[in-house]
Amino acid sequence: MGEQRTLGRLAEVAWNRFDDYESLFFEGSWHRSQQLAGRARRACGGFTELGVRPGDRVVVMMANCPEVGITYQALWRAGAAITPVMFLVSPEELRHILLDSGARVVVTTTEVLPKVQAGADGLDVRIVLVGEETTGTIPFSQLDSGPEGPLVDRAEDDLAALMYTGGTTGRAKGVMLTHAGLYSAAGRRSEQGQVSDPPNRSIVPLPLSHAYGLIVTLIGMHSELPRVSVLMRWFDAAQWQRLAAEHRAQIGPLVPAMIQMLLADPGFGATPLPDLRYVTSGAAPLPREALDEFERRLPGVEILEGYGMTETSAIISSNPPGARRLGSVGLPIPGYQVVIRDDEGRELPPGTDGEICVTSESVMRGYWNADEATVAAMPGGELRTGDIGHLDEDGYLYVVDRKKDLIIRNGFNVFPRDVEDALTEHPDVTMAGVVGRPDPRLGEEVVAFVSLAEGSSTTSADLVGWMRDRIGQVKYPREVHVVDAVPVTSVFKTDRKRLRKMLDEYSSS
Template sequence: MTNLAMNLKDAVGQYADRVALRLEDAMLTYRQLDDLSARVAGWLSAHNIGPDDRVGLMAPNVLAFPVVYYGILRLGAVVVPMNPLLKAREIEHYLGDSGARAVFCWHETAAEVDSAPAAAGLVRCAIDDGLLDTASGWDPMEPVAPRDDHDTAVILYTSGTTGSPKGAQLTHGNMRANAAVSASSLFGVTTDDVLMGCLPLFHAFGQTCAMNVAVVAGAAMTLIARFDPATALRLIERDRVTVFLGVPTMYVAMVQIGASVADTSTLRLCVSGGAALPGEVLRGFAETFGAQILEGYGLSETSPVASFNRVDRAKPGSIGVPIDGVEMRIVDEQGEEVAPGEVGEIVIRGHNVMRGYWNRPEATAEAIKEGWFHSGDMAREDEDGYFFIVDRKKELIIRGGYNVYPREIEEVLYEHPAVLEAAVIGVPHPTHGEEIGAAVALRPGKAVSAEEIRDYVKERVAAYKYPRRVWLVDALPKGPTGKILKRHIEPPEQA
């Protein structure tokens, strides 16, 4: 059986009473995690939710997240993870596009969920600190529903630079294989390890590399609902964390605080992804905490890990080499492989490549050609087979490890009655990597401040998405066809 939930079932068979999850002063053993997930599956079944039905899961890093996640999978249904910071207009797209029949939402987001028309009529369950006690009274569904490798397990919403977010269908085969390879040949995780789950579990990085890796290996995972560097360091000492997974902004924050906050000597490996890690941060972290940071590369569409550095042969500044079972090439615009050292687009083939975009056959055909997923990321490969990211073909902005898609924000800007034209770009930022910037041209006769426009967007999108820097311009630069030329847009020194 391929069902991703079998990872949990297998772990219970070997490590039933070992700690699986910790959050603050609460914890769950593998036996408790399995039992509660069975009760979630039973509850869903009692509400006429079945295999292949899509179920939204909108929650921060709390104990209930993996409970609900594995419960949905156990039933054979499909998880649609959602950032709890999403607003009603975004929730509407996730639930409506996926055709979700049920949604579990963090209690603080219930009002936003209820404001989305697509939520009307859905089976809804609010998640709060008492959910686990409530779930213990539900009737469990003991068997794990049979699934095949190609059956969809998770739909992760992502997008390029145009259009609304697309749902990447990750299969049970994708997710199980990526977690297994990450646990074994990449991280070397065993039952003695404790992983720190600072990464959001609604994201592919946190799901695969923290939660699913821990379950595959029978390791423990310490969760942090909201990252704070001092808290993270103290929990590393308290729980004797051995593997830390994070994005560059987290490492920057911990280096700034320093090693005096806590004893972090148990750390043996740190993993970085989501954005390029500055060399000075890598070196500074090693000097401060005595732990090596290894960088990797991946996308939501690749489950996510495609390449990774190895402990004994890492190249600083690179994204490593392809992981076991995965191939990567650098190709030109005609799809022909380029010579070592030349820049081209990364294409990927292997067990990690998604099934396709949900209900988007044309987008799928454009992204996956002859089995190769075209990433849109520009890179070069050296003579040793290590890959180095050069630039992003797509206009994707990565702010503090979160993906922000300019077109989505531009659509909100264009809804403002005073906005004539708008262009969203990434602006370099010392800690976040990139900040969201927006150049806006107003309609004739309209008077509105940059701050008012910023606040307008802030009310309509998740907090990490709205443009902190907004500046007004007379007109945006355009090419012969009238296309806005973002490469010619320069933010003022202060905006």
């Protein structure tokens, strides 16, 4: 049968694979591999002493720090399930997650503590704090300073992570991910597109509480080489460049908003990064112009776009090194089957746009406490992603847009991403977000929000005229609003929910 595919066992194997070495750099200090492993084993005992039992959910809402990974590994060792929560959620959103998940413990950091206290107010929830001791909290140092806890075996289909979706279309839903599903997804991603000299020094600015950050962490646990990571508490463009150069980073995961922030930094590219070979990009579409400009400023770097969602253990497809196709999010990861279907559920041929549907053992078990939503999302066990795209003749996947974000103007389909990509081709536009405005005659009208480069004198009227000539009568936005910053969600995707609110504010003013 082979080794049991559970994350507690994966951590144990990863700890024992190599001799002790400097494996994690964070805010000026190195953390050695066996030091981290020992802390996780002891924290396992600490969580057990605290009353955490196999199957319990524990919310992990922290700024990036070494204790995030230690907490994940300790809880998996104890047989519990992690519930990672982005530190940018509101107290109300956190309260919903606490009540819905049934978690009785939250692990947090000092910066986030007031929000956790507000969200947990009046609930039977214990707060474990990484940082200075604070009244009403349990110091994390107390958990990882006692005896080690034993490894608790779990079944492969047991819950390993309960991850809440962003809630942009309503209340956040808990996505149930299993041990085998996460184990398999990370293992297959680590094997896909292997090169003869695989990179092992990475710089990680992603929030580890996001699905993308979690899967990057798990991929590292599968590594056959000693893995050295530089972890950032949060992303800063200038610091990313300094750390990548100082530690000779070879690979780095980013999201498109981070790439745009780097490109907006006047000094980006001035510091050579000769060791950097690959940047992986996911979580949102990356405009082609941004990819080209990034690679122009950092010669020798290849951006590899991928695609995934929380419901699929964060991955579905990825461009293999040296075999990418520009504009594509790559080939399905081994173990993932991707089919394009029309609205009636019929499979569509290569080159035809339809809904992207996925089957894999790494697809979620379902939504927590939401059977109807599970059935709607997974008819027959196949996940309907809600994304529109197509496969080419060689199986490369192209994502066009979100089905729910589609704008129907005068009977014609307009995908916001097409308009956004065209806008960012303008030399003064640094970022763009597009939504539809109800229109009594046309059904919907196309409206854009843009941020401009510093010192730009380009006007909204200039951009409307420029777009009219560029993408034609149906698609071009009749309204363009210049804003200081196009809003993004806590996971750096264009926040269309906020854009629609802004549009309402413009309309009522």
